[in-house]
Amino acid sequence: MNEDPYKPPPSRQSEEPVMMTNDDATSCKRAAVDRGYWSDPYVQHFIKSCDRKPPEINRGYFARVQAIKLLVDKFLEISSSQAQIVNLGAGFDTLFWRLQDDNRPLKAYVEVDYPAVTMRKVHYIRLRRQLLEKIAQGEDDDIRLSKCDIHSSKYHLIGVDLKDMNALSNKLSQDCRLDPQLPTLFISECVLVYMATDHCEALLKYITDTFKKAVLLNYDPVNMNDKFAEIMLENLKHRDCHFLGLEASQNLETQETRLYRCGFSNVRSWLMLQVYQSLPQSELKRIESIEFMDEHELLQQLLNHYCITVADNCETSLGFGEIRLHPVSTVAV
Ligand SMILES: C[S@@+](CC[C@H](N)C(=O)[O-])C[C@H]1O[C@@H](n2cnc3c(N)ncnc32)[C@H](O)[C@@H]1O
Structure with a gap:
């Protein structure tokens, strides 16, 4: 791959196109939910309607959302009611509400994004009883809503x-009152790749330095050095959007090395192709019958260019090293 045309501008890019990626993710999730890939009664509150997406996009999002939920559930099983979750670059993600429906015991759930994104999320939550009522823990819960923040x-x-580590650390400790001694899961779903290496590593080091039982669940692009990736990067460039963190997305090893370098002691990653094949066969059979797909190769390529990594800095005896997927041997998708 020719590096130069795809190299992002030195270390910064306009934040607007990055924030817009949240609208893309939300509309893809809504499109797949509307087609019956999985159930999510909450996503409709964050986006009115959206165009149909091709089946390979729907299946890719299905694998992403199912795998993340599966791994979050495993984390919650191990940490029980003491669990804290921080969803970094959460956008309009609905995981909190879906976990509430499952009656999952949780100590704290924090969503972080740019103020311009959280301002819109605050607006939708204010507007929708179905969203607001799940935030309150009983009638006496004091919910504080401001322009860009919510606290219950x-x-x-x-x-x-x-990128603003001081502000993030202050808000997590003072406003959200996270306890650094409790098991804390950090989710970054398609977020770190938009951050320049130094900013991303400062964030990851802050996590491992501050939280003594930290688990990270990261979904990111990978294998960014072939023709498929070149086209993907070119498309992004046209939208003035860049993968500033491309360095870590070369392959699974570079994804893992970055996390070891930032203080995680236990790291494992899977290509989304492996993840897809590890999902329950009955579910795969169900979703594969939803709509006809003739672009099998495209789905395979797509799934080969994203990965999930789970990392932790915990003592082995705590069991967080057991949070993993069990990929089956490769079969054609
Ligand atoms: C591709 S979207 C993913 C949204 C959500 N995680 C999901 O998967 O549906 C990337 C999100 O990361 C957020 N993000 C990227 N860089 C950020 C930063 N430096 N600070 C706060 N949020 C950031 C964007 O605003 C956007 O909401």
Whole structure:
């Protein structure tokens, strides 16, 4: 791959196109939910309607959302009611509400994004009873809503730039009152790749330095050095959007090395192709019958260019090293 045309501008890019990627993710999730890939009664509150997406996009999002939920459930099983979750670059993600429906015990759930994104999320939450009522833990819960932030006894939404470590750390400790001694899961679903290496590593080091039982669940692009990736990067460039963190997305090894370098002691990653094949066969059979797909090769390529990594800095005896997927041997998708 010719490096130069795809190299992002030195270390910064306009934040607007990065924030817009949240609208893309939300509309793809809504499109797949509308087609019956999985159930999510909440996504409709964040986006009115959207165009149909091709089946390979729907299947890719299905694998992403199912795998993340599966791994989050495993984390919650191990940490029980003491669990804290911080969803970095959460956008309009609905995981908090879906976990509430499952009656998952949780100590705290924090969503972080740029203030311009959280401001919109605050607006939708204010507007929808179905969203607001799940945030309150009982009638006496004091919910504080401001322009860009929400705080209740369990749920917190904070508008802060993940590059601003002082502001992030202050908000997590003072406003959200996270306890650094409790098991804390950090989710970054398609977020770190938009951050320049130094900013991203400062964030990851802050996590491992501050939280003594930290688990990271990261979904990112990978294998960014072939023709498929070149086209993907070119498309992004046309939208003035860049993968500033491309360095870590060369392959699974570079994804893992970055996390070891930032203080995680236990790291494992899977290509989304492996993840897809590890999902329950009955579910795969169900979703593969939803709509006809003739672009099998395209789906395979797509799944080969994203990965999930789970990392932790915990003592082995705590069991967080057991949070993993069990990929089956490769079969054609
Ligand atoms: C591709 S979207 C993913 C949204 C959500 N995680 C999901 O998967 O549906 C990337 C999100 O990361 C957020 N993001 C990227 N860089 C950020 C930063 N430096 N500070 C705060 N949020 C950031 C964007 O605003 C956007 O909402």
